[in-house]
Amino acid sequence: MSIDPSEDRSVSTLPEGLWTQPVPSVPVDLGDDPVQRQVVPASMRYDYSPGLATSRFLRGLAEKRILGERCPETGEVYVPPRGVSPVSGLRTTEQVEVGPKATITSFCVVHIGFGVNAPPTPFVSALFLPDGAAVSLYGTMGEIAHDEVRIGMRVEPVWVDDADLTTSMENIRYWRPIDEPDVPAEQLKGHM
Amino acid sequence: MAGNRVAVVGVGQTKYAAVRGDVSLPGLLREAVFRALDDAHLTMADIDAIVVGKAPDFFEGMMMPETYLAEALGAVGKPLFRVHTAGSVGGSTAIVAASHVQSGVHDRVLTIAWQQQSVSEAMWALSFPIPFQQQLVAGAGGYFAPFIREYIRRSNAPDEIGILVALKDRLNALKNPYAHLHEPDITFDSIRESFMLWEPIRYSETCPGSDGAIALVLASEDAAEASAASSGVPPAWIHGTAMRSEPATASGRDQVNPDAGKECAADVYAQAGITDPRRQVDVVEMYVPFSWYEPMWLENLGFAPEGEGWRLTEDGTTQMTGDLPVNCSGGVLSTNPIGASGMIRFGEAALQVRGQAGDHQIDGARVAVGHAYGGAAQFYAMWVVGSEKP
Numbered sequence: 001m002s003i004d005p006s007e008d009r010s011v012s013t014l015p016e017g018l019w020t021q022p023v024p025s026v027p028v029d030l031g032d033d034p035v036q037r038q039v040v041p042a043s044m045r046y047d048y049s050p051g052l053a054t055s056r057f058l059r060g061l062a063e064k065r066i067l068g069e070r071c072p073e074t075g076e077v078y079v080p081p082r083g084v085s086p087v088s089g090l091r092t093t094e095q096v097e098v099g100p101k102a103t104i105t106s107f108c109v110v111h112i113g114f115g116v117n118a119p120p121t122p123f124v125s126a127l128f129l130p131d132g133a134a135v136s137l138y139g140t141m142g143e144i145a146h147d148e149v150r151i152g153m154r155v156e157p158v159w160v161d162d163a164d165l166t167t168s169m170e171n172i173r174y175w176r177p178i179d180e181p182d183v184p185a186e187q188l189k190g191h192m
Numbered sequence: 193m194a195g196n197r198v199a200v201v202g203v204g205q206t207k208y209a210a211v212r213g214d215v216s217l218p219g220l221l222r223e224a225v226f227r228a229l230d231d232a233h234l235t236m237a238d239i240d241a242i243v244v245g246k247a248p249d250f251f252e253g254m255m256m257p258e259t260y261l262a263e264a265l266g267a268v269g270k271p272l273f274r275v276h277t278a279g280s281v282g283g284s285t286a287i288v289a290a291s292h293v294q295s296g297v298h299d300r301v302l303t304i305a306w307q308q309q310s311v312s313e314a315m316w317a318l319s320f321p322i323p324f325q326q327q328l329v330a331g332a333g334g335y336f337a338p339f340i341r342e343y344i345r346r347s348n349a350p351d352e353i354g355i356l357v358a359l360k361d362r363l364n365a366l367k368n369p370y371a372h373l374h375e376p377d378i379t380f381d382s383i384r385e386s387f388m389l390w391e392p393i394r395y396s397e398t399c400p401g402s403d404g405a406i407a408l409v410l411a412s413e414d415a416a417e418a419s420a421a422s423s424g425v426p427p428a429w430i431h432g433t434a435m436r437s438e439p440a441t442a443s444g445r446d447q448v449n450p451d452a453g454k455e456c457a458a459d460v461y462a463q464a465g466i467t468d469p470r471r472q473v474d475v476v477e478m479y480v481p482f483s484w485y486e487p488m489w490l491e492n493l494g495f496a497p498e499g500e501g502w503r504l505t506e507d508g509t510t511q512m513t514g515d516l517p518v519n520c521s522g523g524v525l526s527t528n529p530i531g532a533s534g535m536i537r538f539g540e541a542a543l544q545v546r547g548q549a550g551d552h553q554i555d556g557a558r559v560a561v562g563h564a565y566g567g568a569a570q571f572y573a574m575w576v577v578g579s580e581k582p
Contacts, residue, residue: 087439087444107338107341110390111387111388112390118330125334125337125390127338134443135443139326190444192342
């Protein structure tokens with residue numbers, strides 16, 4: 001079986017010499033050059049059944065809506081919803097649209113990207129707390145220099161073109177700043 | 193601590209390296225197992241049960257390896273048990289093994305933890321694009337760096353703290369022949385100038401990916417005394433064990449100073465009769481995969497008040513010459529076979545109180561703490577070992 005190099009998702013954007021595939025560092029004497037290692041391409045196709053809560057969430061994304069679900073005990077809204085509250089253990093039934101505006105709760109500047117969806121480096125990987133939600137979503141920042149991103153910065157999602165909308169988290173291409181005052185960092189504790 | 197007394201009587205480690213191409217996986221495990229059995233003056237026939245742990249199967253692409261490894265581990269016809277708690281698994285596995293002795297079910301339990309990072313790419317495994325999940329496009333460092341940034345913001349710690357931790361651990365590793373990274377030329381400046389990976393984490397402030405395994409032999413009181421009489425090496429008595437976990441995402445959760453870590457530490461100290469860990473603990477092996485986790489865990493485990501952990505790094509307290517040495521072995525920053533890394537912390541703590549840590553021994557260490565964490569900083573495992581019986 002052959003693999004398409006463009007599909008090789010193991011390739012990272014490390015500088016030359018950093019974490020390249022290592023060579024054996026313990027001396028080996030196995031005689032007439034026997035096989036020690038071989039690379040075996042592997043692939044897996046599967047059908048995924050996301051469950052009721054995640055299905056509702058993913059269908060919302062196809063309409064550019066971020067749907068969370070409320071914990072019946074604490075009243076807080078979890079996104080993506082799992083169908084149960086991680087705090088009370090109770091079933092969540094009430095769907096609540098959150099965002100699309102959000103606040104950066106923390107971030108890092110990434111100089112090595114992994115996977116097919118990683119943007120060119122350096123980029124900002126951040127935690128985004130959608131308005132009305134109790135926990136943050138992972139994503140990347142765009143339309144801003146990496147050294148201008150701040151904790152507390154107000155942002156909004158940038159969606160893929162309508163024709164490309166699917167039931168996927170990948171509908172959000174990235175997040176970008178909006179012209180609103182920062183949220184004080186102390187208000188964000190416990191919501192990363 | 194509840195249950196019968198239990199002690200570590202054997203510790204066996206492989207040489208850790210980026211690639212152990214000289215051995216197969218069974219061979220790697222047997223290297224650790226036989227060293228542990230030799231240390232305990234026991235053979236495989238003396239072992240009643242085997243408890244194993246490794247990081248998630250998709251890290252290496254091999255499902256349930258414990259089944260095919262049963263023969264290599266000497267487990268045929270014996271109970272074989274596997275533990276799963278992500279990166280903390282090495283610690284959790286040792287605790288589960290200890291419980292088999294504390295309960296009185298077994299007298300001698302062999303426990304093994306391992307990882308072959310060379311046969312896969314863990315960071316890729318953590319960044320896999322799954323359309324229906326949030327994708328982390330930056331590996332483990334990209335996950336933890338935002339919490340480090342928040343720690344620095346809250347504590348106002350100077351940038352050099354992370355560099356000081358990395359320098360200490362990499363220099364300590366030079367005293368540990370099993371450590372993966374031996375970098376005799378490393379300096380403060382070379383770390384500061386190393387490539388920025390996930391700002392604020394630099395390349396030299398990051399753990400390597402390692403192949404390796406560690407095995408421990410745990411024994412009941414009578415069995416431990418018999419082993420010690422034969423080997424001439426004192427046991428490391430277990431004074432407390434604790435595990436805690438919390439949900440990955442929950443409102444109110446503080447990943448900078450997680451409640452599960454605080455509660456795990458409080459529980460294990462209470463069992464061990466420790467009321468002032470800063471004074472009563474002689475040496476600590478804590479799970480520090482990125483340099484800044486030393487000050488963060490110093491606070492989380494009660495060695496320093498919140499916001500002050502970095503001062504113990506800055507003033508040299510955590511150096512081997514300080515009064516609370518941390519990671520004399522070189523730590524996870526110098527050796528990281530993920531599934532084994534927690535048990536290496538637990539095993540190194542045992543070596544210290546047995547006086548067997550070689551060039552990285554703290555003279556007279558009597559009470560040592562081993563610590564591991566895993567997942568989204570959501571799984572915790574700790575034990576306290578001592579040179580005296582509890």
